[in-house]
Amino acid sequence: MAPSYSWAVLDNQDQLSLSQSLSVLSQKWSQSAASKAFKIFRSPRYGRRDFQSFFTNYFVNQPFTEQLRIYFDYLGFVWSLPNVQKKVNPALAVAIQQNLLSLCNTAEAYTQLSSEKQSSLLNQARFLNLYSKSASKQQKKALYEFYLQWLKNMRDAHVEQSFYWIMQAQLLINALDLFALNVELRMELADAAGLLGEHRRLWLQHGVVLLEQQELSDQQKRWVTSYLENLPIGLHNLRYIALATVLEGEKGTQFELTTVGQGIVIDNQNSDSILPGMADLDPFYLALAKGVSRVIDQYSIQSDFQLKKRKQVLLAAAGLEAHHYLAAPTEKGYFVDNPNEFFTMMGLYWSFDSYKSLQSAVTTWRKGNRHPLQHVLFLTDVYSKGKSALPFFYFDAKRGLETQKVTIKRDSEGNIVELVVGNDLYAFYWKSGSIYRVEQVKLLDKTLSI
Numbered sequence: 001m002a003p004s005y006s007w008a009v010l011d012n013q014d015q016l017s018l019s020q021s022l023s024v025l026s027q028k029w030s031q032s033a034a035s036k037a038f039k040i041f042r043s044p045r046y047g048r049r050d051f052q053s054f055f056t057n058y059f060v061n062q063p064f065t066e067q068l069r070i071y072f073d074y075l076g077f078v079w080s081l082p083n084v085q086k087k088v089n090p091a092l093a094v095a096i097q098q099n100l101l102s103l104c105n106t107a108e109a110y111t112q113l114s115s116e117k118q119s120s121l122l123n124q125a126r127f128l129n130l131y132s133k134s135a136s137k138q139q140k141k142a143l144y145e146f147y148l149q150w151l152k153n154m155r156d157a158h159v160e161q162s163f164y165w166i167m168q169a170q171l172l173i174n175a176l177d178l179f180a181l182n183v184e185l186r187m188e189l190a191d192a193a194g195l196l197g198e199h200r201r202l203w204l205q206h207g208v209v210l211l212e213q214q215e216l217s218d219q220q221k222r223w224v225t226s227y228l229e230n231l232p233i234g235l236h237n238l239r240y241i242a243l244a245t246v247l248e249g250e251k252g253t254q255f256e257l258t259t260v261g262q263g264i265v266i267d268n269q270n271s272d273s274i275l276p277g278m279a280d281l282d283p284f285y286l287a288l289a290k291g292v293s294r295v296i297d298q299y300s301i302q303s304d305f306q307l308k309k310r311k312q313v314l315l316a317a318a319g320l321e322a323h324h325y326l327a328a329p330t331e332k333g334y335f336v337d338n339p340n341e342f343f344t345m346m347g348l349y350w351s352f353d354s355y356k357s358l359q360s361a362v363t364t365w366r367k368g369n370r371h372p373l374q375h376v377l378f379l380t381d382v383y384s385k386g387k388s389a390l391p392f393f394y395f396d397a398k399r400g401l402e403t404q405k406v407t408i409k410r411d412s413e414g415n416i417v418e419l420v421v422g423n424d425l426y427a428f429y430w431k432s433g434s435i436y437r438v439e440q441v442k443l444l445d446k447t448l449s450i
Helices: 010-027 032-044 050-059 066-077 082-104 107-111 113-129 137-155 162-178 181-194 197-206 216-229 284-300 303-317 341-352 356-367 369-386
Strands: 209-211 238-243 262-266 389-396 402-408 414-420 424-431 434-443
Touching: 010 032, 010 050, 010 066, 032 066, 032 424, 050 082, 066 082, 082 113, 082 162, 082 197, 107 238, 113 162, 113 341, 137 181, 162 181, 162 209, 181 197, 181 238, 197 216, 209 262, 209 356, 216 284, 216 402, 216 434, 238 284, 262 284, 284 303, 284 341, 303 369, 341 356, 341 369, 341 389, 341 402, 356 369, 356 414, 369 389, 369 414, 369 434, 389 414
Parallel strands: 209 238, 238 262
Antiparallel strands: 389 402, 402 414, 414 424, 424 434
């Protein structure tokens, strides 16, 4: 009978070879180093505990670089090799959890970390996010308990250091991506992290982590909450909103967060008005609206064949002329050269003044320019998710964000035939897929149902 190598310790030669291979891979890709490491990872001589012991010792002093994180991502998730997923990934995940928890015992260490060590720790936390995709139910439960414990320990240690908030954000995101968190679990994590005010509200109601380290005003934080509260459930998969300045490390380091959803990084110092008429508006709100619009495009449009096709048709029909678009920079052919910005810019304009968007589109339609109205109706379908109502936004430089509920009526083919905005009813008459007449009626009874 062949000897059993279950739970054997890596022999000296393999330890040396694997250490050298990972050292090379931590700096750059090397097929030779990857092949040597892969041979050891596939060896039937070793099991999960062997690699866990190796990783625990190795990463005490060796950095978990971005290059190494990408390597392990490919090893376990892109190539999706069963023996790696069952042995190497869980072993590395447990070693990382032990490593991160050990730092909690000396929380002051978080204030004394080198930039290299900070990057290493964050990359380990980011690896855990992707690891959860292939983790078993039991492993996911263990991850949740780890996140909870880390958050509690660091909260009780009263660490007030910028990198701590970045780590906290990544682990909260990891928990969101782990499995569907019910209200009780979200509250448990919020308590563990010490989330208060708008941070807690955003987390509990929307599953969004706000990373701003007190750089935003209370009003700006309320804009975030109000804006997201008025978007239909399921319109986006936003996981975090972070200020670029908060993600800046020493020596020009720019930290990144990982999520299976999407995140927005906002440059709060950028005063670019983006579109005409927005020069006096808060640059934070503009960047927020533009970022959320981009997330909606990726999540709700690009993944929906019909909406994606419809957007492409609208873009092709509008062509090069800037005045054919609801909202566009003055540069001719901008959206032809930058098609990914088409919905993003429309969404920004919509979030700035939805009613003005509608009124402007109707006016240009009556002058013979039919494109902007089609763009508005497309926005209406997207932001309503095909339902009978949606929010209209209005942002004022002094009063801030205001919203209004607008009701919708569609025909049997799904075309929007009526919009009721306050005391105004807009009626659209369709024939062969095109609008041939538009009417605007003042309603005597604002409660009139259509």
